[in-house]
Amino acid sequence: MNAEIITIGDEILIGQTIDTNSAWLGQKLNAQGVDVHQITSIHDDKSAIISALDEAGSRSQLVLITGGLGPTKDDITKTTLTEYFEDHLVIVPEVLIGIEAYFARTGRPMLEVNRQQAALPSKCRVIINQRGTASGMWFEKDGAVFISMPGVPHEMKGLMDDEILGLIAERFPGPPIFHRTIMTQGVGESFLAQKIADWETQLRSQGLTLAYLPSPGIVKLRITAKGFDAVQARSMIEEKIQSFMPLAGEHVFGFDDQTLEQVIGSYLQQMGKTLSIAESCTGGAIAAGIVAIAGSSDYFAGGVTAYSYDMKETILGVNHHDLLTHGAVSSVIAEQMATGIRRLAKSDFAIATTGIAGPTGGLPEKPVGTVWIAVSSAHRTFSKKYQFGHNRARNIEMTTNSALFMLLQEIIRQRV
Amino acid sequence: MNAEIITIGDEILIGQTIDTNSAWLGQKLNAQGVDVHQITSIHDDKSAIISALDEAGSRSQLVLITGGLGPTKDDITKTTLTEYFEDHLVIVPEVLIGIEAYFARTGRPMLEVNRQQAALPSKCRVIINQRGTASGMWFEKDGAVFISMPGVPHEMKGLMDDEILGLIAERFPGPPIFHRTIMTQGVGESFLAQKIADWETQLRSQGLTLAYLPSPGIVKLRITAKGFDAVQARSMIEEKIQSFMPLAGEHVFGFDDQTLEQVIGSYLQQMGKTLSIAESCTGGAIAAGIVAIAGSSDYFAGGVTAYSYDMKETILGVNHHDLLTHGAVSSVIAEQMATGIRRLAKSDFAIATTGIAGPTGGLPEKPVGTVWIAVSSAHRTFSKKYQFGHNRARNIEMTTNSALFMLLQEIIRQRV
Numbered sequence: 001m002n003a004e005i006i007t008i009g010d011e012i013l014i015g016q017t018i019d020t021n022s023a024w025l026g027q028k029l030n031a032q033g034v035d036v037h038q039i040t041s042i043h044d045d046k047s048a049i050i051s052a053l054d055e056a057g058s059r060s061q062l063v064l065i066t067g068g069l070g071p072t073k074d075d076i077t078k079t080t081l082t083e084y085f086e087d088h089l090v091i092v093p094e095v096l097i098g099i100e101a102y103f104a105r106t107g108r109p110m111l112e113v114n115r116q117q118a119a120l121p122s123k124c125r126v127i128i129n130q131r132g133t134a135s136g137m138w139f140e141k142d143g144a145v146f147i148s149m150p151g152v153p154h155e156m157k158g159l160m161d162d163e164i165l166g167l168i169a170e171r172f173p174g175p176p177i178f179h180r181t182i183m184t185q186g187v188g189e190s191f192l193a194q195k196i197a198d199w200e201t202q203l204r205s206q207g208l209t210l211a212y213l214p215s216p217g218i219v220k221l222r223i224t225a226k227g228f229d230a231v232q233a234r235s236m237i238e239e240k241i242q243s244f245m246p247l248a249g250e251h252v253f254g255f256d257d258q259t260l261e262q263v264i265g266s267y268l269q270q271m272g273k274t275l276s277i278a279e280s281c282t283g284g285a286i287a288a289g290i291v292a293i294a295g296s297s298d299y300f301a302g303g304v305t306a307y308s309y310d311m312k313e314t315i316l317g318v319n320h321h322d323l324l325t326h327g328a329v330s331s332v333i334a335e336q337m338a339t340g341i342r343r344l345a346k347s348d349f350a351i352a353t354t355g356i357a358g359p360t361g362g363l364p365e366k367p368v369g370t371v372w373i374a375v376s377s378a379h380r381t382f383s384k385k386y387q388f389g390h391n392r393a394r395n396i397e398m399t400t401n402s403a404l405f406m407l408l409q410e411i412i413r414q415r416v
Numbered sequence: 417m418n419a420e421i422i423t424i425g426d427e428i429l430i431g432q433t434i435d436t437n438s439a440w441l442g443q444k445l446n447a448q449g450v451d452v453h454q455i456t457s458i459h460d461d462k463s464a465i466i467s468a469l470d471e472a473g474s475r476s477q478l479v480l481i482t483g484g485l486g487p488t489k490d491d492i493t494k495t496t497l498t499e500y501f502e503d504h505l506v507i508v509p510e511v512l513i514g515i516e517a518y519f520a521r522t523g524r525p526m527l528e529v530n531r532q533q534a535a536l537p538s539k540c541r542v543i544i545n546q547r548g549t550a551s552g553m554w555f556e557k558d559g560a561v562f563i564s565m566p567g568v569p570h571e572m573k574g575l576m577d578d579e580i581l582g583l584i585a586e587r588f589p590g591p592p593i594f595h596r597t598i599m600t601q602g603v604g605e606s607f608l609a610q611k612i613a614d615w616e617t618q619l620r621s622q623g624l625t626l627a628y629l630p631s632p633g634i635v636k637l638r639i640t641a642k643g644f645d646a647v648q649a650r651s652m653i654e655e656k657i658q659s660f661m662p663l664a665g666e667h668v669f670g671f672d673d674q675t676l677e678q679v680i681g682s683y684l685q686q687m688g689k690t691l692s693i694a695e696s697c698t699g700g701a702i703a704a705g706i707v708a709i710a711g712s713s714d715y716f717a718g719g720v721t722a723y724s725y726d727m728k729e730t731i732l733g734v735n736h737h738d739l740l741t742h743g744a745v746s747s748v749i750a751e752q753m754a755t756g757i758r759r760l761a762k763s764d765f766a767i768a769t770t771g772i773a774g775p776t777g778g779l780p781e782k783p784v785g786t787v788w789i790a791v792s793s794a795h796r797t798f799s800k801k802y803q804f805g806h807n808r809a810r811n812i813e814m815t816t817n818s819a820l821f822m823l824l825q826e827i828i829r830q831r832v
Contacts, residue, residue, distance in 0.1 A: 011629050013452045014595075015442030016638065016673070019435060022457070026431030036429045037464065041438070041455035048453065055471070071606045072628050073616070107803060113606050131807070152630070154810060213432050277700075277721075283707025284693075284700030287721045291699020294775055294808055302727040305693075305703045305719040307712075311761055315720070315731065345727055359710055392710055 001172045002060040003029055005039045006052050008068040008077050009151055012041045021066050021156055028160060032169060033177035033226060034062065044068050049080045057144045062172065067151030069134035071113040078120070078137075081148055085139050087121040092135075095126060099133045127163050131155045136164065145171060175226055178233040181213075182221040182244060183258055184251040185405040189214045192221075196247050203240055216394050217401035220257070253408055260404035261289045267411050268299035268349075275407075276345030277303035278316055278337040280328065281355035281371060286400050301345035306337065316340030329354050329366055331374075334383045338376035350376045351407050355386075357395045369395055373403045375410045417590045418476040419445055421455045422468050424484035424493050425567055428457045437482050437572055444576060448585060449593045449642075450478065460484050465496045473560045478588065483567030485550035487529040494536070494553075497564055501555050503537040508551075511542060515549045543579050547571045552580065561587060591643040596653050597629075598637040598660060599674055600667040601821040605630045608637075611664050619656055632810050633817035636673070669824055676820040677705045683827050684715035684765075691823075692761030693719035694732055694753040696744065697771035697787060702816050717761035722753065732756030745770050745782050747790075750799045754792035766792045767823050771802075773811045785811055789819045791826045 005025055011017040022039045029036050040056065042048040049068075056063040068077030082089055096118035103110035117133045120126050127136030127147075134150040136159045147164060149156045184192065189212050193200070200210055203223065213220040223240055225233035245252070254263045268275060277287050287303035290296050304315055309328065312318040317340045318333055326332045334354050342350035355371030362368035368390050374383035386402055388395045421441055427433040438455045445452050456472065458464040465484075472479045484493030498505055512534035519526035533549045536542050543552030543563075550566040552575045563580060565572045600608065605628050609616070616626055619639065629636040639656055641649035661668065670679045684691060693703050703719035706712050720731055725744065728734040733756045734749055742748045750770050758766035771787030778784035784806055790799035802818055804811045 010627050011638075012439070013442050013455065014446040015439040015444075015452075016597075016629060016636075018439045019455075023428070023431040023434045026429050028431075030430045036431075037459055037461075039429065039435075039455075039457035043453055045453075052454075070628065070630070072609045074625075074627055106805065108604055108607060111606055111610050113609065154807065211430070211432065279700070279703075281707075282704070283712075283716075284695070284703030284719055284721065285707075287695075287700030288698070288704050288812075291697075291701075291721070291723070291773075292809060292812065294773075296699075297723055297777075300699075300723050302723040302731075303700055303721040304731070305700065305707070305721075307707070307716050307718040308761070311718040315718075315760065344731060345724070357707075361713075393708065396704075396708065 001034055001174055003034045003036050003062040004056040004060045005036060006056060006063060006065045007041045008044060008049060008065065010043050013043055021151065021153055024157060025064060028165060031179055032165060033174045044074050044076055046076060046080050050084055053084055057141060061144050063144060063146045065146060065148040066156055069150045071117055077148060082121045085121060085123060085141060087123045089119040090122045091118050092120050092126055095120065095128065095135050098128060102133055127159055129155055129159055131158045176230060178225045178237060180223050180237050180241065181256050182241065182252055183254040184219045185217055185253050185401055187219065187251040189219050192219055192248060199244060199247055206236060208236060216397040253405060260401060260408060261293050264404060264408050265293050265296060265299060271415060273348040274299050274301050276301045276341045276347040276350045278341035278352040279303060279305045280307060280353055281357045282353045282396050282399050285396055286403055289400060301347045304341055329356055329370055329372060331372055331383045334372035334374035335381050338374035339381050342376045348377060349407060349411065351403050353399050353403050355399060357392045358390055359392055371399050373406055375406050377410060377414065379414060417450055417588045419450045419452050419478040420472040420476045421452060422472060422479060422481045423457045424460060424465060426459050429459055437569055440573060441480060444581060446593060448581060449590045460490050460492055462492060462496050466500055469500055473557065477560050479560060479562045481562065481564040482572055485566045487533055493564060498537045501537060501539065501557060503539045505535040506538045507534050508536050508542055511536065511551050514544060518549055543575055545571055545575060547574045592646055593642045594649040594653060595638055595640050597672050598657065598668055599670040600635045601633055601669050601817055603635065603667040605635050608635055608664060615660060615663055622652060624652060632813040669821060676817060676824060677709050680820060680824050681709050681712060681715060687831060689764035690715050690717050692717045692757045692763040692766045694757035694768040695719060695721045696723060696769055697773045698769045698812050698815050701812055702819055705816060717763045720757055745772055745786055745788060747788055747799045750788035750790035751797050754790035755797050758792045764793060765823060765827065767819050769815050769819050771815060773808045774806055775808055787815050789822055791822050793826060793830065795830060
């Protein structure tokens, strides 16, 4: 079954906003066995919208439309769809109540333009938006389904996850599809591909497929079984995961889109242990990732971003002489930061990062991208050096993932 | 003059890669007065490529194509273009020499598939790629220009900056276009739209256009002047910005895609002042945003993520009795956290956040989304209560932006 995505919004065409919605939709639909074979981005312009709808409807049975549903004048998707499907707008009481509740909750005044967001085409199936004021709309025409959603990512994702993905699966039942994802850290895509080349060839010969999904420091491997019955698919995939582990299991931290923060959080919760973090070059990014997990207050004591020498000394108790002798980016200082924060926060585990994120600040013996990461527990404190690249954002992300992976390995070692 | 972008590659449609090339191209072309009115992403599939070329050529005078130029079997863009333009491939000696030099430089063995990358359509204008082995190709057909480029971002950008943008400007001299963006915080899109309704009507009557670009806590307003000469466009836009300020200037923190972190950083740098941060519910996210700016070590002393009562007391010096009486989410504690971190880090300014990010942990008198933010300087310490929603990630983002905006206002107040 063929699907297309149409994104509507001037901001994408002039490059002010990168279209991340389409990639998210592509992943979700693909996981459900729906092939997205075109993504089209167009202006908030009536004739452009109409011809995109015509073309997409002639090629595909499913057309997902995002954007252009805001309350302001430049958002014309709703009125254009109403005209395209030869319909008229009616106030939908259930939606109006939701919008009123939304404004009551946020304490902001509700305006006539907001009330008008409850006016929706009479013939469409309305999909209630719990996270905002623009509803989803499901239209059918000549056998094709058109679904319009707001462009605000968390609203669109909420509508898809809560309702639309399920409705699509009902409306377009296809061959069953099963996925499992192996999450790896600290190994490059092509190096991993080489390590598992024979395993991959065998996987494909069994009728399974494999996709590599890389991001800085992390490679997800998605195994897909399409057209097999559930029991067979699950056992084939399970067998492949078993045979993967001896080849590259040392890089695996989880499965099925688990994050490092989630895996670490669930171990700490099970063990009743706590964590603290001392950050220099990552500047709070590791702590922010830990705190992003709901319930992290059970195991996260806190963290210190010690950016200056002074804060490293006064708060973390780093030795002044060692700072001068070894420099802040060194094994000694990383380990002192980790033991310092662990003592201060009275936690069971601690991690510390110190490095040169760039783009400036590099030295001949410590170029940009040099990072030391330390892990400390009651049992031992140790550190490891990493050499990343020149891109500041990427270096911070690589350091974050590497530190979390080092911590996870130590937690698992102590748990056994 | 109308332009379109066609991106070719399975990885974009299955959501493995986010298409950042199109946004970059959109910005560059738009700045040059070229309106990108459609972006189309399609599979590495011959019939999909041919129909995309047909459709784009019928609508637009300029078609930019990225992707599908690699040496492997699934990359079919070059052969498809050769067929589409009724041409044949010839080895281009200059390109072959470049490819040989490229492999000599990287020390990798050169294969026959790499040599074949020097085989290019005889009628196209070849644009030499200094950064890789896939050349750019410039075709003309029925008055439309088609330019094919590799999908690797730094190769594509290099070709555009070095040659193609200049060639486009020569080939299509057009009306100039100017944009300015007003960055606002703490005001909803529709509330803002109502405040500036008359201003917006007048703006449109002058032939300018306006777009609202919302993200959590922030609304960007983009003013566009097209077809006016440079002096007139700039003065019209400047006049509109001047008349905007009395209407909603209290929400403005910057212009032209500046971030709060950038604006704050440049003020602190100018003033020679420093900042520290004490975070509870934001868990390090504010510090991470500050540190993401290169050069932030000049003004950022450090931060503490004090998640437990114990860390709030021992590190930040929050009063034990006040914690028990008022609870961690209170004006008193927010202010003690701010003064505590400011003293500890010896900084000029400090901010502190404490709140219930959710989804659990709410109380009848302090529901999920309740947040206190404090700002402290040598002059004064004060705090403000916010009531956000139920989404943890969004609450953290809203708190981050609100805290930075409170800080910025205080910095500006003291600077005057």
